[in-house]
Amino acid sequence: MxxxxxxxxxxxxxxxxxxxxxxxxxxxxxxxxxxxxxxxxxxxxxxxxxxxxxxxxxxxxxxxxxxxxxxxxxxxxxxxxxxxxxxxxxxxxxxxxxxxxxxxxxxxxxxxxxxxxxxLYMVSQSRRYDKNLSAYRSLIEKVGPLGILNSDFYIGAHFGGFRDEMASPLILDMAIHTFDAARYLCNGDPVAVYCEEFNPPWSWYSGDVSATAIFEMVGGLRYTYRGSWCSEGQATSWEAEWRAVGAKGTATWDGVGDHPPTAELVSGEEGFIRAITPLTAEVVEEPSGIAGSIQDFLNALKTGATPMGECHDNIKSLAMVFAAIESSETRQRIPVAL
Ligand SMILES: NC(=O)c1ccc[n+]([C@@H]2O[C@H](COP(=O)([O-])OP(=O)(O)OC[C@H]3O[C@@H](n4cnc5c(N)ncnc54)[C@H](O)[C@@H]3O)[C@@H](O)[C@H]2O)c1
Incomplete structure (x- = not known):
């Protein structure tokens, strides 16, 4: 029943x-x-x-x-x-x-x-439900507070169809996942963005399918996004490749499902390059993708808890997308307005 x-x-x-x-x-x-x-x-x-x-x-x-x-x-x-x-x-x-x-x-x-x-209105940002991403977030807490967060997304994606004709296929259709993951990883909100979208000469898309964006986040953290959907060879994961730098060290994740995130924590106090201690994230099994979204939503209905993707929170990821496009169009730094 x-x-x-x-x-x-x-x-x-x-x-x-x-x-x-x-x-x-x-x-x-x-x-x-x-x-x-x-x-x-x-x-x-x-x-x-x-x-x-x-x-x-x-x-x-x-x-x-x-x-x-x-x-x-x-x-x-x-x-x-x-x-x-x-x-x-x-x-x-x-x-x-x-x-x-x-x-x-x-x-x-x-x-x-x-x-x-x-x-309740919740947006299913299903790529948030990923055991490695949540393990990476916990690892980041150990190196933080963060000052730098970088993500790279490079895939040669031959979809055909509507994406080939859209004006901002990468930022509108894909980057929302990566921007949303960035907010989740640094547990912070966006302030402003400078973004350039562009289309390399060999691109098979009509619209700009490559982009570089620099976001200022609350507290001064700079989050950079570099990406392209017309990048052949040496593809990154669909979850992007990450580097997070904080006062106590650096944590990275290549976005690959069976590769746990790793970190190096500074442990020495002397020398040109300080001694470090390596650390590997503890990855715990959890429902992933759509299954994770559904469980988060059902739990919210049962208990009244606020799920990830609740509309007041998720609108901040959407705001990053539209501010990035506006910045690219106007060549200006744009505040991320909610
Ligand atoms: N989370 C992810 O990784 C991921 C992946 C792919 C797509 N999506 C999202 O899922 C959504 C659907 O994508 P899709 O690929 O299935 O699209 P689709 O075009 O294959 O299917 C959309 C369906 O919605 C129907 N529809 C449109 N307007 C309607 C309305 N007012 N009432 C009832 N039906 C309506 C259409 O007839 C169509 O059958 C989009 O928002 C897309 O961005 C998410």
């Missing part, structure tokens, strides 16, 4: 991944309904993953029929506001895919709607 009933909205590639994840925890969550504006898309997705549920194309009707405990929004970014507002207005909490919205104005409306309805 499931404790919670959910309606999924969006039956595309990612919607089906959510459907499979929820099906695998049917003792906790029943998929009561599935909605997609494309006729029959929800019904065929339900068939494909082998569940029987209410299906249709109208979310309000689905909520009235199914009476879910929460809605999972896996639509395109341009539809996130509509789906979230409809659900919250009906008094139903929302677990939504990233990015929160297609603009900061929309995102602010969504946060306000969560406050007005007094219902």
């Amino acid at each position: 499931s404790t919670f009933k959910a309606v999924i909205v969006g039956a595309g590639a990612m919607g089906q991944a959510w459907g499979s994840n929820l099906k695998s925890i049917s003792n906790q969550v029943e998929i009561g309904g599935w909605v997609d504006i494309r006729p029959d898309a929800a019904a065929s997705a339900a068939d494909k993953i082998g569940i029987s549920a209410y299906t249709g194309s109208d979310l309000e009707k689905a909520i009235a029929e199914v009476k879910p405990d929460f809605v999972v929004d896996v639509t395109i970014p341009e539809s996130h506001k509509e789906v979230t507002l409809t659900s919250l207005k009906a008094g139903v909490p929302v677990l939504g895919e990233k990015p929160m919205a297609a603009s900061m104005a929309e995102a602010r409306e969504m946060v306000a709607a969560s406050e007005k309805s007094d219902k």
